[in-house]
Amino acid sequence: MKETLLTRKTIRKYSGREVTDSDLNDILEAAIRTSTTGNMQVYSIIVTRDAVMKEKLAPAHFNQKMVTEAPVMLTFCADFNRFNKWCRQRDAEPGYDNFLSFMTAAIDALIAAQTACIAAEEKGMGICYLGTTTYMAGIIIELLELPTGVVPVTAITLGWPAEDPPQVDRLPLSAVVHTETYHDYSAGDIDELYAEKEKREDSLQFIAENSKKTLAQVFTDVRYKKADNIHFSKAFLEVLKKQGFMEQDI
């Protein structure tokens, strides 16, 4: 297992090998044993296998090929709908139409997603997270017919690997971990922690391909741009309102 966790890599190309119901069931059974706030299980998992549905979902994920090519896609949703219905049928008035409850449900959904990924990887399967899920939540809600109280927070594609890419780099552990209190980074710290990443061949190629001067500019000017972030921030906050999670009067 340790090996699985340390050697894992994101897999974007999948073989024709079927993901059996039994394999998928194992993955989902593992996922629902993940910790959940107060054992409320305030999340849902939507399984996509249908080719037509994948075609419909593809634009919501910026037409990344994995969506139509992977045998299975799982969309993880913050979900208070089921819990609210139960409360109302049991003479209890739910108070979960607010931002904190969205966060609680999103946490449930996200940690269950990661358990599903590890369960799949331990079987030898590969996964890819789709960060586009929060960007395009509104469209995903329509396509998956998510009712009030349900918001998609992440999705993964899943299948047997048809590629064996090199493992991507990470910053040194000391970049991410702080002891007792946060030790803010000096200019020298930043230079040191990012040095290895910046001198990598793939980083240099990335800069050249995008005609930028620094690797950071590839992120700020090309991949994760301010204007896009602002646009999708507003859209996602609108989604939270529409799905009934912003009733606390800011």
Add this chain to the structure above:
Amino acid sequence: MKETLLTRKTIRKYSGREVTDSDLNDILEAAIRTSTTGNMQVYSIIVTRDAVMKEKLAPAHFNQKMVTEAPVMLTFCADFNRFNKWCRQRDAEPGYDNFLSFMTAAIDALIAAQTACIAAEEKGMGICYLGTTTYMAGIIIELLELPTGVVPVTAITLGWPAEDPPQVDRLPLSAVVHTETYHDYSAGDIDELYAEKEKREDSLQFIAENSKKTLAQVFTDVRYKKADNIHFSKAFLEVLKKQGFMEQDI
């Protein structure tokens, strides 16, 4: 590994056995191999081992005993501070002072947290999530000295188990999983899916202890009350503003 995932339970009581630096390092090394948006690694992990710091953090976690009794506590934070500093030092203007970027960073932090939990459990250690982290983020920020761009989203306590509680119940898989589209629950579905939970001895005891009529009322009237949720929603949105994640003009 499958066994670890399926038989796991939350552990709230820890033995005196030390969590060695080597064990902790293994857990953290596994955590940083978790998928991360665009390989930006926009999260940080704060390690708490110091008894004085645990005492200070305890009230933020409603004085749950695990906080002072566990040998290690890990607080997982959405963190764009490090990335922003790198951008600014590299002639790149970051555009991550918005809600979408908070969500992106929170997702990074949460899925890394779950990998850490599984890595720990695979070693035979036990963990407990602290949902109080989002409720009391403001105080945690002060205690852990988190700068602008950093928001705690979850925390776990960690140690060697000194208890072996029964595994808690879960709803049947069919309650959580939907095929292709969301299949909303009829009143009959809710009755059926919650039937086993409601007739459990511990549920009945829970109702009696709290002098309630239904299990759902224990949640709505005692454990996760509307007034508290509203209070902590406002507080957490204030924290997001203060930490620089709400600049997109709603």
